Amino acid sequence: MPASTRSWRARAEVKAGDPLSPGPRPHPSTAIRVLGFSLRDRHSGYVFIAPAILLLVAVLAYPALRSLRLSLAHPGPGPGGVTLLQYGELLGSGLFRQVVRNTALFVVASVALHVALGLGIALLLNRPLYGRTAFRVLALLPWVVPDVVAGIIWKWILNPLYGVLNEGLFRLHVIAAPVEWLTAPTLVLPSVILANVWRGFPFVMIIFLAGLQSIPAELYEAAAIDGAGTVQRFRHVTLPGLRKIFVVALALDTIWEVRRFGLIQAMTGGGPGTLSEVLSTQVFKQYFQFFKFEYASAMAIAMTGLLLVVSLPYVRMIVREE
Amino acid sequence: METAVIYSRSRLVAGFVYSLLTVIGIFVLFPFLWMLLTSLKQETEALRVPATWLPQAPTVEAYVTMWLRKNYARYFLNSTIVALSTAVISTFLGAMAAYGFSRFRLRGRAWLMGFILTTQMLPGVLLVGPYFQILSSVGLYDTRTGLIVAFLTICLPFATWMLKGFIDGIPVELDEAAIVDGAGRFEVFARIVVPLIRPGMVATTLFAFLLAWGDLLWVQTLTNSEAMVTVTLAIARTVQEFYVKWPELMAGALMGGLPGIVLYLVMQRWLVQGLTAGAIKQ
Known part of the structure; x- marks a missing residue:
């Protein structure tokens, strides 16, 4: 029994021994008290969740609804009422299509590489190895620094003239001339994705490693006794054991990468031109640089819709469990 | 053989x-x-081709410039105040809400939890616009308080969710025993549940701190004066300057990453436990 509970008990006993206290209560009245308590108890449940819920309604739901309202408003001083003008403009905009494509590429590539690297390394680490703990601890470092910092470090490494990557490749005779990692149209997104893979795979790896270690060893032993080989054990024990964690990691990572802002803002600012613009940087620009509030809101709403659709399987899984 | x-x-x-x-x-x-x-290099050396490995003439000039000639002390203070307040508030409120969800059969519980889960998915850029207007109208634009309120939107849903996983793991019998002994619900929460989920509280506080410390979007949109600049904003501004002094920028980036790194190394056991506990329970 934890110490806190024990001291609690002790205090309760002291109270009972106090001559001023009513002493041991007769049984029926205790029952009534407990009944009365349980009636009020439900209310105290609301008291516990009220601060968080009210705060979230005020700081999240209300602004979100305001954005929705704004996305349906006529821009500028004009007639009131509701319009789908902005959404029409979005659908017709080549820039918006490009931004959606960029976002999709950035998110899919980042998440796929996070999961591939994360799962691969977790499988490697799921055995007795020298220095395993040290490796696990250090591997998470890229994930704990701000994504702005990650972006800046890689911007320096990828610098065309003074960057250490170009120099290394040059010395290895892989390249003959400096590569413009962050300004060449075909390279800018892959370069940003590279930095984001460095930043993000450790988290997925840690989660998978924890998942692997939660699979009971008996399952592997039983499978081995039944004559299952390495591949079969992986397919029938490891993968099913990781199913839930797979959904969680995939969902959280996807949500985070769709929302990613600082990394891209620091590395390219969306450039060159608009070639590395993603939804978050583009909404930011439309709102705070071009002051197209209604249009930016419509884009943000579209982005939110995308996020909600993407995370549907995750939400369904969690709700079913609860 | x-x-x-x-x-x-x-x-x-x-x-x-x-x-x-x-x-x-x-x-x-x-x-x-x-x-x-x-x-640790001088600027000319940092730009030398071929590059040198170790600094030939090691210097802490970049750090001196940061702390003495530029305003990094203030940026650091701002980041610390904002991130720490956000972390403490969201962990405390999150723990309360998590207890409520874990222990009570509330009407509309599924909806309320769905609400919290959904708030985790809303992108920051959906909210910054209205935030800018709302904070301006209540006089909290360009204040640390405004930033803290904004960061709660990112941290509180996550804190609630993470801590619920921990509280679910504590037997209800402990609560019941204390209640039979005459404890009120809040006493049970504060004296029995909170001490037992301390690893989770540490992990959640750290995670919320990292989220708030690392943000750029909200700081960039909800502040405009030099007095309110945070470390991440300072770094992001420097990289957009026409002429970038890389040793200085690297020193700034290092300082921006250091608090997270140090806190993580000190508390890594709890952070990893906390991040995975919710996801692992079968």
């Missing part, structure tokens, strides 16, 4: 695993090392 074959094969596998992990280790750590080395 057969054992020898297996033995050498497992040696081969081990060698393969270790060399692979070494390559990954270099990929993970080299950027940090390069950042540190660059920050």
